[in-house]
Amino acid sequence: MSIDTVATAEISPEHSQPFAELGLKHDEYQQIRDILGRRPTSSELAMYSVMWSEHCSYKSSKVHLRQFGEKAPKTDVLLVGIGENAGVVDIGDGWAVTFKVESHNHPSYVEPYQGAATGIGGIVRDIMSMGARPLAVMDPLRFGPADAPDTKRVLPGIVAGIGGYGNCLGLPNIGGEIVFDASYSGNPLVNALCVGAMKHEDIHLASAKGVGNLVVLYGARTGGDGIGGVSVLASETFSDGGPTKRPSVQVGDPFMEKLLIEATLEVLQAGLVEGIQDLGGAGISCATSELASNGEGGMHVWLDRVLLRDETLSPEEILMSESQERMCAIVRPDRLVEFMERCAKWEVEAVVIGEVNATGRLTVDWHGERIVDVPPRTVAHEGPVYERPYHRPPWMDALQADTTDHLERPSSAEELKATLLSMIAAPNLASKSWVTSQYDRYVLGNTVLAQPEDAGMIRIDEVTGLGVSLATDCNGRFAKLDPYAGAQLALSEAYRNVAASGAKPLAVTNCLNFGSPEDPEVMWQFAEATRGLADGCLQLGTPVTGGNVSFYNQTGDRPILPTPVVGVLGVISDVARRTSITWGAAGDYIYLLGDTKDEFGGSEWANHVHGHLGGLPPKVDLDRERALGEVLVAGSMDSIFVAAHDVSDGGAAQVLVEMALRAGTGATIAVPTALDPFVFMFSESAGRAVVVVRPIDAGRLAALCEKTGVPLTAIGAVANDDNLVFADLFTVSLGD
Amino acid sequence: MSLRVGVVTFPGSLDDRDAARAVRIAGGEAVSLWHGDADLKKVDAVILPGGFSYGDYLRCGAIARFAPVMNSVVDRANAGMPVLGICNGFQILCESHLLPGALTRNDSLHFMCRDQRLRIENTSSSWTSDFMAGQEIVIPLKNGEGGYVADERTLDALEAEGRVVARYLDMNPNGSRREIAGICNERGNVVGLMPHPEHAVESLTGPTTDGIPFFTSVLKSLVNA
Amino acid sequence: MARVVVDVMLKPEILDPQGRAVAGSLRRLGLTGVTDVRQGKQFIIDLDGVVEGARLELLETLAAELLSNPVIEDYKLQVIEDPA
Amino acid sequence: MARVVVDVMLKPEILDPQGRAVAGSLRRLGLTGVTDVRQGKQFIIDLDGVVEGARLELLETLAAELLSNPVIEDYKLQVIEDPA
Ligand SMILES: Nc1ncnc2c1ncn2[C@@H]1O[C@H](COP(=O)(O)OP(=O)(O)O)[C@@H](O)[C@H]1O
Numbered sequence A: 001m002s003i004d005t006v007a008t009a010e011i012s013p014e015h016s017q018p019f020a021e022l023g024l025k026h027d028e029y030q031q032i033r034d035i036l037g038r039r040p041t042s043s044e045l046a047m048y049s050v051m052w053s054e055h056c057s058y059k060s061s062k063v064h065l066r067q068f069g070e071k072a073p074k075t076d077v078l079l080v081g082i083g084e085n086a087g088v089v090d091i092g093d094g095w096a097v098t099f100k101v102e103s104h105n106h107p108s109y110v111e112p113y114q115g116a117a118t119g120i121g122g123i124v125r126d127i128m129s130m131g132a133r134p135l136a137v138m139d140p141l142r143f144g145p146a147d148a149p150d151t152k153r154v155l156p157g158i159v160a161g162i163g164g165y166g167n168c169l170g171l172p173n174i175g176g177e178i179v180f181d182a183s184y185s186g187n188p189l190v191n192a193l194c195v196g197a198m199k200h201e202d203i204h205l206a207s208a209k210g211v212g213n214l215v216v217l218y219g220a221r222t223g224g225d226g227i228g229g230v231s232v233l234a235s236e237t238f239s240d241g242g243p244t245k246r247p248s249v250q251v252g253d254p255f256m257e258k259l260l261i262e263a264t265l266e267v268l269q270a271g272l273v274e275g276i277q278d279l280g281g282a283g284i285s286c287a288t289s290e291l292a293s294n295g296e297g298g299m300h301v302w303l304d305r306v307l308l309r310d311e312t313l314s315p316e317e318i319l320m321s322e323s324q325e326r327m328c329a330i331v332r333p334d335r336l337v338e339f340m341e342r343c344a345k346w347e348v349e350a351v352v353i354g355e356v357n358a359t360g361r362l363t364v365d366w367h368g369e370r371i372v373d374v375p376p377r378t379v380a381h382e383g384p385v386y387e388r389p390y391h392r393p394p395w396m397d398a399l400q401a402d403t404t405d406h407l408e409r410p411s412s413a414e415e416l417k418a419t420l421l422s423m424i425a426a427p428n429l430a431s432k433s434w435v436t437s438q439y440d441r442y443v444l445g446n447t448v449l450a451q452p453e454d455a456g457m458i459r460i461d462e463v464t465g466l467g468v469s470l471a472t473d474c475n476g477r478f479a480k481l482d483p484y485a486g487a488q489l490a491l492s493e494a495y496r497n498v499a500a501s502g503a504k505p506l507a508v509t510n511c512l513n514f515g516s517p518e519d520p521e522v523m524w525q526f527a528e529a530t531r532g533l534a535d536g537c538l539q540l541g542t543p544v545t546g547g548n549v550s551f552y553n554q555t556g557d558r559p560i561l562p563t564p565v566v567g568v569l570g571v572i573s574d575v576a577r578r579t580s581i582t583w584g585a586a587g588d589y590i591y592l593l594g595d596t597k598d599e600f601g602g603s604e605w606a607n608h609v610h611g612h613l614g615g616l617p618p619k620v621d622l623d624r625e626r627a628l629g630e631v632l633v634a635g636s637m638d639s640i641f642v643a644a645h646d647v648s649d650g651g652a653a654q655v656l657v658e659m660a661l662r663a664g665t666g667a668t669i670a671v672p673t674a675l676d677p678f679v680f681m682f683s684e685s686a687g688r689a690v691v692v693v694r695p696i697d698a699g700r701l702a703a704l705c706e707k708t709g710v711p712l713t714a715i716g717a718v719a720n721d722d723n724l725v726f727a728d729l730f731t732v733s734l735g736d
Numbered sequence B: 001m002s003l004r005v006g007v008v009t010f011p012g013s014l015d016d017r018d019a020a021r022a023v024r025i026a027g028g029e030a031v032s033l034w035h036g037d038a039d040l041k042k043v044d045a046v047i048l049p050g051g052f053s054y055g056d057y058l059r060c061g062a063i064a065r066f067a068p069v070m071n072s073v074v075d076r077a078n079a080g081m082p083v084l085g086i087c088n089g090f091q092i093l094c095e096s097h098l099l100p101g102a103l104t105r106n107d108s109l110h111f112m113c114r115d116q117r118l119r120i121e122n123t124s125s126s127w128t129s130d131f132m133a134g135q136e137i138v139i140p141l142k143n144g145e146g147g148y149v150a151d152e153r154t155l156d157a158l159e160a161e162g163r164v165v166a167r168y169l170d171m172n173p174n175g176s177r178r179e180i181a182g183i184c185n186e187r188g189n190v191v192g193l194m195p196h197p198e199h200a201v202e203s204l205t206g207p208t209t210d211g212i213p214f215f216t217s218v219l220k221s222l223v224n225a
Numbered sequence C, D: 001m002a003r004v005v006v007d008v009m010l011k012p013e014i015l016d017p018q019g020r021a022v023a024g025s026l027r028r029l030g031l032t033g034v035t036d037v038r039q040g041k042q043f044i045i046d047l048d049g050v051v052e053g054a055r056l057e058l059l060e061t062l063a064a065e066l067l068s069n070p071v072i073e074d075y076k077l078q079v080i081e082d083p084a
């Protein structure tokens, strides 16, 4: 097998290279030649091609994502901001929390079980690489129509994969989303969120500090996983018929990941680690170049020392391999022995593959021959940046003009009841316990709230009760009707869910799932959604700490609904005062907070009953959202609430049914005189929540709303039987 | 001095922290034991916690059974030391033949996590003496391979000798023969349980606190011993 | 009656964590010279009548698409006419 | 080098929910005359050197006590000297 070395590259400038097959544009290839002052070796070409890919370089999104930094609200809670593996937030008492959501959409379409499983594995390693102990996961999912064959193919595997990996890893699943829409047929969305915690002093970064320190690769062995295109190069270097077959799919090993977590936490606790980085997309290429360019700037790697699962791998493939369950640590030579011992204790293989230096170059040798010699920054951080053209789609006007006004509305009591019964059975609104019962929500013993609550809540400090609350949301139909407002509505819904649980919203993560950035109309949706999210976060005072972008989500030229999934993290000083959605004693008062308007554009009613998508989404009023949040948090602190539940998909009626079912007792509801019953029940106006209080606390609630200017409407009381009565209209029995 | 209850950590154990917390809440001292270390550190009782030891690859509990610590556990158990195996721990006890039968794939073929109602059938074992006979409790159940099986003779013997410690109520979540959720050995010191009492020791994080008596039982039985 | 045995194995290039774990414990329990272990599934299907023609073809299809996952697994199908 | 193949099957008297589920879908997909389906495991163990004497005995023990659970499973062990 012949190696393409730096030496050969220098004397063979004319040698033609398959840059196009590797997804590089001609000018990008030229740029690489200019950086190096020669043609790249095949290994260097492999590195640049993968690091400059959309997935790793964010070349199409960077210019828009910048706003998250530029418009970041003044805040002192952000300990580590965008740019690291995940942002870190100060929650007090010396505790720090890190969280991030990432996509694994395409792999989950190809092989649902393994794709979803490795999605969980990847985000967990991101959290670990900040020095945190992973504490919980969440899984926002999108599928085609519930009854579509494609959905039947991918859904069971995806759910089993998330459960199979997360359960075996010992991380509770505390929430997520399951949404069905035709636009996701053939392109399901599998987003995975992980949250972890650490003490401030334990925060670690992906930087190769300290000349002479060693680069240790540990965890699973390196195989030919996910090297896709590069085999083009590999086959070049093989004199014979080419390399042995490469895996089409990556298989996750949750057991190895569990050992990796325990081993990593031990070496971090023992202070044996100077810098640490997970191996995700682009594997060793990404880890070494990012570590080097964040650190002293130089690093040398002996690539032949990497422990392999498949001895036939070529150096290009080893550099690119995306084998799972691997981490990379920077270790002082005098700590190496102890580092190795701790890994051995957990039966985790580890090997020194390199050394930090101050040469300003990343050099890689293969059996004594120099195959890579590059400035690491040009690989990791100075990739191409594109100002992709975008424009508002001409069809937007027609779409927004096609309002819901002409849709036939139920008016009689019978029609309203029939509509409610049909709505609560709709795939998007019906109970998701058939999925969540496959997830362990108890492991680690700190889960305070999980599905079907508004937000997932975990206890961080068992002594003080300090905890965090998380929710992810996005209504893609709203985002389609108005991407700017849609992103803000996703933000406000997640914000509201966290506040409803009693926690103060602090920070935001996001996963921007869109179609092809090369389609100017999709790019416009992306630009609008990012702008909306950045503006919204500024107004709500919750900084974006990190996230992920997933482009090219489309079947043929039909893109998915723009789906900017927003995750909000809140802090609660004592989880004992959490607010659940379960209401209590008969006679307790039920109130609706916020204003209900006639807003049905993109609503579940229009979608489920009429299959209609048009008009404008509900109006965004973030100041109202913020005021509502204050009431929900203050009410929890003053223990005013028996229960609280945010109002979103399906409207107030849906919320009341969910609360009644959860509690197993009904209620008597009186439609406010000012409202049309249909609007009251099914409108999806933002900035609303249903709260339940003991009669004696009614006054305190009124005063609180008075102070914050949040509209308060009494709508009924908890009953002692299992009938949900809409006075003067109809009754539904929880039995049926 | 408070009694020492060992909690074994195998590679892939997940609920070891929870089991230790439960022991502390019940008033005992939790001592962590390592799978590779035969030394039981002078503990008075041992808990084999839930999880996926060795990934549950091959067969649940099959590989953990051969861990050095298990030789000591088996010896001490045969000498009467109280041992509780929860979920994966139950599977390990069966694989080590400290308990009869085996646990097989749920008949639903799905992992199932739910708050499960049980009836305590035996209040003379080291781990259930603090319950009232016939007491009904609700604690979390979470497993993919929790279907208890054994041949008819063994099942009849278990029933006859009152060695069925707990039975599922309302629904049989995993196809266990005769709704068996937990059993004990002849002596009553070794108990295997599929549901998770250690996840029901705080009202904040569990559906109930019905799990506590499992842990107070052993502490009392040790004092009285 | 006939018996059809279908063996399903992960493709050689696909990581097999279970096989790895088994190899590890075989070695720990004193078995020397273990170079590789793969863990697969075996289906034993008993049928009335003979297995040939369309029925055999259908079985092949089902083995390829239902019993195994063509993305990551290979399968082997043997027919054993009247076993016992 | 040698290859040892160990097949592990649930004992006939033990209920096999996976086999039952497979039988169901085979029938749904049009396969007629299915009387029974059992799903088991197959281990393919590659070893250096020959498998005989004490080494073979050890393998038998490991197949009986590690690879299978005698309470619910039966096993079948075949040795294939130098495969290929
Ligand atoms: N939509 C987004 N919003 C905010 N930050 C983002 C977004 N997408 C990516 N980022 C940030 O860009 C950086 C690189 O992302 P990524 O390459 O996915 O990190 P990793 O490789 O560690 O998963 C990270 O800090 C990530 O948080």
Ligand SMILES: [Mg+2]
Pocket: A085, A125, A126, A129, A278, A280
């Ligand atoms: Mg990372």
